[in-house]
Amino acid sequence: MAMEIATFAAGCFWGVEEAFRQVPGVLETQVGYTGGHTPHPTYQQVCSDTTGHAEAVQVVFDPAQVSYEQLLEVFWSIHDPTQVNRQGPDIGTQYRSAIFFHTPEQEAAARASKQRLEQSGRLRRPIATEIVPAREFWRAEEYHQQYFAKRGLRGHCHLPWR
Numbered sequence: 691m692a693m694e695i696a697t698f699a700a701g702c703f704w705g706v707e708e709a710f711r712q713v714p715g716v717l718e719t720q721v722g723y724t725g726g727h728t729p730h731p732t733y734q735q736v737c738s739d740t741t742g743h744a745e746a747v748q749v750v751f752d753p754a755q756v757s758y759e760q761l762l763e764v765f766w767s768i769h770d771p772t773q774v775n776r777q778g779p780d781i782g783t784q785y786r787s788a789i790f791f792h793t794p795e796q797e798a799a800a801r802a803s804k805q806r807l808e809q810s811g812r813l814r815r816p817i818a819t820e821i822v823p824a825r826e827f828w829r830a831e832e833y834h835q836q837y838f839a840k841r842g843l844r845g846h847c848h849l850p851w852r
Contacts, residue, residue: 693717694753696761697724697790697824699744700769701777707747707836709768715756719836720748722829724790725820731828739782746790748827758796762803765789771807772815787817790824797821 700706703721711719723731726742736743749761769777771787789804791797800821808817829835 692753693750694758695792695824696749696751696758696796697746697792697827698749698761698765699725699746699786699788699790700765700771701745701785701787702780703745703747703830703834706745706768708839709764710747710749710761711836711839713751713756713761713764715754716749716751716761718750720829721834722746722748722827723784724825724827725788725822729826729828733831733834736784737782739784741784743784743828744786744788745784745830746788746827758799759803762789762800766803766807771817771819772813774818787819789819789821791821792824797823 707719707721710716723736723743724746725744728735728741731741731743735741769787775783775786777785789800791800804817804819
């Protein structure tokens with residue numbers, strides 16, 4: 691079975707992970723930190739807003755069951771991509787909106803998806819989402835992994851924006 695990896699940042703990683711865990715064809719998720727300059731960052735370091743890392747979710751998926759484009763649709767639907775360095779009450783560069791592409795095909799799909807959303811007229815402000823190459827992904831501490839599932843919670847961390 692051919693598996694692929696996708697990496698997204700859309701605010702607090704707890705709710706983002708939970709949203710992707712619900713998608714048929716997603717085989718595995720893990721939360722962590724990426725996009726910054728500090729090796730092996732801790733949650734406390736990332737929260738200091740000095741590491742350059744975003745809270746992110748790495749998604750392992752079966753492209754025969756779910757396409758990367760479908761994952762992009764989930765990504766756009768679970769956060770406000772027009773907010774700069776924040777989502778709801780969470781503020782800082784670690785909460786930025788970003789798509790970390792792993793292949794040229796993912797980059798092209800992400801850029802096309804962003805352009806379609808921009809042209810749709812659904813948003814009142816410009817999209818702030820970064821589309822950048824995937825870098826080293828640092829797995830977050832175990833207590834962050836599947837945080838909502840371990841506690842029997844549903845939903846997401848930030849306020850509804852639509």
